[in-house]
Amino acid sequence: xxxxxxxxxxxxxxxxxxxxxxxxxxxxxxxxxxxxxxxxxxxxxxxxxxxxxxxxxxxxxxxxxxxxxxxxxxxxxxxxxxxxxxxxxxxxxxxxxxxxxxxxxxxxxxxxxxxxxxxxxxxxxxxxxxxxxxxxxxxxxxxxxxxxxxxxxxxxxxxxxx
Amino acid sequence: xxxxxxxxxxxxxxxxxxxxxxxxxxxxxxxxxxxxxxxxxxxxxxxxxxxxxxxxxxxxxxxxxxxxxxxxxxxxxxxxxxxxxxxxxxxxxxxxxxxxxxxxxxxxxxxxxxxxxxxxxxxxxxxxxxxxxxxxxxxxxxxxxxxxxxxxxxxxxxxxxxxxxxxxxxxxxxxxxxxxxxxxxxxxxxxxxxxxxxxxxxxxxxxxxxxxxxxxxxxxxxxxxxxxxxxxxxxxxxxxxxxxxxxxxxxxxxxxxxxxxxxxxxxxxxxxxxxxxxxxxxxxxxxxxxxxxxxxxxxxxxxxxxxxxxxxxxxxxxxxxxxxxxxxxxxxxxxxxxxxxxxxxxxxxxxxxxxxxxxxxxxxxxxxxxxxxxxxxxxxxxxxxxxxxxxxxxxxxxxxxxxxxxxxxxxxxxxxxxxxxxxxxxxxxxxxxxxxxxxxxxxxxx
Numbered sequence: 001x002x003x004x005x006x007x008x009x010x011x012x013x014x015x016x017x018x019x020x021x022x023x024x025x026x027x028x029x030x031x032x033x034x035x036x037x038x039x040x041x042x043x044x045x046x047x048x049x050x051x052x053x054x055x056x057x058x059x060x061x062x063x064x065x066x067x068x069x070x071x072x073x074x075x076x077x078x079x080x081x082x083x084x085x086x087x088x089x090x091x092x093x094x095x096x097x098x099x100x101x102x103x104x105x106x107x108x109x110x111x112x113x114x115x116x117x118x119x120x121x122x123x124x125x126x127x128x129x130x131x132x133x134x135x136x137x138x139x140x141x142x143x144x145x146x147x148x149x150x151x152x153x154x155x156x157x158x159x160x161x162x
Numbered sequence: 163x164x165x166x167x168x169x170x171x172x173x174x175x176x177x178x179x180x181x182x183x184x185x186x187x188x189x190x191x192x193x194x195x196x197x198x199x200x201x202x203x204x205x206x207x208x209x210x211x212x213x214x215x216x217x218x219x220x221x222x223x224x225x226x227x228x229x230x231x232x233x234x235x236x237x238x239x240x241x242x243x244x245x246x247x248x249x250x251x252x253x254x255x256x257x258x259x260x261x262x263x264x265x266x267x268x269x270x271x272x273x274x275x276x277x278x279x280x281x282x283x284x285x286x287x288x289x290x291x292x293x294x295x296x297x298x299x300x301x302x303x304x305x306x307x308x309x310x311x312x313x314x315x316x317x318x319x320x321x322x323x324x325x326x327x328x329x330x331x332x333x334x335x336x337x338x339x340x341x342x343x344x345x346x347x348x349x350x351x352x353x354x355x356x357x358x359x360x361x362x363x364x365x366x367x368x369x370x371x372x373x374x375x376x377x378x379x380x381x382x383x384x385x386x387x388x389x390x391x392x393x394x395x396x397x398x399x400x401x402x403x404x405x406x407x408x409x410x411x412x413x414x415x416x417x418x419x420x421x422x423x424x425x426x427x428x429x430x431x432x433x434x435x436x437x438x439x440x441x442x443x444x445x446x447x448x449x450x451x452x453x454x455x456x457x458x459x460x461x462x463x464x465x466x467x468x469x470x471x472x473x474x475x476x477x478x479x480x481x482x483x484x485x486x487x488x489x490x491x492x493x494x495x496x497x498x499x500x501x502x503x504x505x506x507x508x509x510x511x512x513x514x515x516x517x518x519x520x521x522x523x524x525x526x527x528x529x530x531x532x533x534x535x536x537x538x539x540x541x542x543x544x545x546x547x548x549x550x551x552x553x554x555x556x557x558x559x560x561x562x563x564x565x566x567x568x569x570x571x572x573x574x575x576x577x578x579x580x581x582x583x584x585x586x587x588x589x590x591x592x593x594x595x596x597x598x599x600x601x602x603x604x605x606x607x608x
Contacts, residue, residue, distance in 0.1 A: 071298035074574040078294045080248055083255055083390040090382070 013123040014116035016156040017136045017146030023048045024058050026104035030066065033058050033103045034095070046135045046144050047107050054137045054144040056107040066098055066106055067091040113137045116145055124153065170478075172215040179478040182216050186475045186522075194514050201460045204467025211474035225473025226466050229337040230330075232423025234284070234465070235457060237327060239430035240408065241287045242456035243437055244401035248393040250279070250291035255388035258299055263383035265305050265373035270362060272296055273313045277321030277358055281328045282409060285318040285564035286458070293571040302382040307577050309369035311568050312584070316361045316556050316591070318564045323552035324354040326412065326422060330465075331520040331551040335544055336422070338524045343412035343422070349545055353602045357553070357595050364591060397437055404433040461563075468521050476525040485529035496533050497608045500542040501600060503527070507550025508596045512557025512589065520551050542607035549599040557592040558585045 022040070024033050024047045037045060037059060044059020065073050068091075072081045098105070113135045114123050127134050133149040170178045189207040193200045212222050244250075257275050261267025272292060279288040292314060300307040322328030326336040326343040336346060362370075392398055408429035412422060434453070438446045475481055492498040503523070510519050527547065533539045555562030559569050559581050569579045 069298050069301050070575045071294045071301060074294070074297075074571065076290065076294070076571070077574075078251065078298060079245075080251065080391060080393050082393070083251070083387045084298070085385040085387065086382070 011120040012116060013114045013118040013120070013134075013136050013148060014146065015120060016123070016152050017116070017148045018152050019146045021046060021144075021147035023144065024103060024107075025049070026055055026107070027102050029099065030095075030101050030103055030106065031099035034063055034099075037063070043132055046147060047103065048144050052144060053142045054111075054113065054135055055104075056109040057111055057135065058103045058107040059132070062103075062106050062108065063095075067094045111135060114148070115139045123148065127153065170215055173213070176214070178216050179480050181214050182211065182475045182478045183480050185210055185214070186471060186480075189471055190514075190518055193518055199460065200515070201464040201467065204464050204471060206467075208467040208470035208474075211471055216474040216477060217470065221477070222470045222473065225476075226469045227334065227337050229421050229423040230333050230469075231462060231465060232421075233327065233333055233337070233426045234330070235462060236408075236423065236426025236428075236430040237284060238287070238457045239453060240401070240405060240426070240433055241283050242453045243397070243433050244405060245287075245291060246394060247398035247401050248391040249398055249401065251295055251391040252388050253279075254292055254295040254299075255386050255391055258383055259386065259388065263303070263375070263380035265303055265375045266366065266370045268299060268303070268383075269310050269313055269365070269370060269373070272299075272310060273317040273358070273362060276314045276317040277324075277354075280318040280321035280564075281324045281354075282405070284327070285322045285329055285562065286567055288321075289314060289318050289564045289567050289571075293568050297571060297575045297577075299383055301575075303375040303379045305373055305375055307572060307575065308579065309365060309373065311572055311579065312369075312587070313362065313365050315562075315565050315568050316365075316588075317358065319552060319555045319562055320354055320357050320361060320595070322564075323357075323549060324351045327426075329552045329555075330461075330517050332548050333422075334517075334520050334524060335548055338528070339540075339544055341544065342416050343409075344416070346548070349606075350548060353549070353599055356602075357598060360598060361591065361595065364587075364594075368587065396440075400433060400436045404429050404436070407432075465517070468518055472521045472525060475522075481522070481525045482529040485526045486532070488526070489530055489532050494532050494534075496535070496539060496542060497604065499530065499533065500546045500603060500608060503543055504546035504550040504596060504600055504603065507547055508554035508557070508592065511551045511554030512561045512592060516551040516555055516562065520547065523547055523551075542603055545607065546603055549603070550596065553592060553595045553599065556595065557589045559588075561592075 022036075022042070022045055024036070024045050026047055026049060033045075036042070042059065044057045044061070047055045047058055049055055069081075069084065069086070070077075072078050072084075112126060112130050114126055114137075116136055116138065118126075123134070127148060127150070133147050135144055136146040136148060137143065138145050172178050172181060185207055189203055192198060192203045208222065211217050212219060217225065253275055254272060257271035258268045261271050276288055276292050279292070293311065296310050296314060297307055300310055319329070323332070324347060326332055326341065326346045332346055335341065408425055411418070411420065411425035411429065415422060415425060434450070438449065441449060488502070489499065492502055507516075507519065507523065510516075524547075527540060527543050530540060530543065555565065559565050559579060572579045
């Protein structure tokens, strides 16, 4: 993991990232992952393999994808679902059907990421556009080196000298 | 045909027939390989047809059938607006509940809805609207979606055969030959009405009789409230009214002396106008951008390039030569030529895109002036081409754009439609439909 800045003392993604984020593994069961994000109120967590390489993220949107009818969430799927009358039990039943499957089945693989050397403002712009925590990945090794959340950014800004 | 009367200024003194012929063959090979997007291929080849000297810019533009282009674009705009109202989801849910959510009843009803919508709209749009609802219903019923999607593919291609606007080959044939909406409906409507139940019978025997759903699952479908599918009642009525006006316009086109493209484009403009009235200028622009983004520009540009390429080949006299060869082979016999066309079109359309195939066949048939009966004598050939190319699309997953759209949906829902599995059942069924159509054409026209 590198924390040096590419341009002198200019801050980068590594300046503000959480260097020890909670992670999930692709073989974790969906039930375990759901329990984890619900217990700690995580919006999403990075998924890494045994070598620590970044593979994707699993979060509340994945959970919603699992409980909603596929026809609603698929690309070019139904534009409206107002007439569907599924109950909370129906949603729970859908989740139960896949709870023993690994999270690799439903994690999001296509993910915006930054490198530790991405300049601070560029990182914040990407964070702003993405609207969720950003994985920081070493571009050479593919390993996850940290995560940047809105709260990390807020804490760092407030702690900075004016 | 006026080819030969024009002087072609070919680059490097190349032979126009060889140049156009090779360019034509390469274009079709590239389209079949699917390595490069078909619109890019056809636009590039059209450019080379002009730059090579076979056509001038003026003659190239003459070759583009703007009646086809206008009709396609107009209908795409109308559908893009209409779908925002939720009417298509309403129809699908309503039809499923009408049969009390019985699995086989739903398959029949969704097939009928697909066939009727395909006759009035284009097939791709129809399956884009119906396939997701189908996957929702089969998910609720806990039944496999394959039989439903299979039947819908067949229903879309069969239903689209019935009208001028139902399938691109019909639009092209109708425009080139001057056949009206009514001509298609009266000549192909009866056989379509026969083919639909004929398709459902094997579907029932193979899958239908084994389809079962629990009462709880059926209740889930019955609990859908189709009225909630309508998201904009005002737009719904505007769309239905304009769509009805446009269809009426097609039916009366001959009497009011208007071309289908004018009717479709004016319908599109009218619907854009009435649906935009309550919006602010800013909202209108935003909505218009959204509607126009729904127009399948790839298809439109593909068509335009294709028309130029085929026109170039036609100008060199190559297609007339090929037409004469075909007539030599069939001995100038109308019946034999007709049967050859329907079967060749069907097999070719199952394996390659039927649009470029029909684009090349139209001028070839127009050149078959050696057949008895003049222009009227060619009518069985046109119906054979329409039936062969539209129904042939059922033969494989790549036979028609609608098939690929359904396959895409199935895959995204985790139920991959396998190419061979589909073809093993679809190809014989398609051949059966062509056999029935051949008998129909023979009894009615020959």
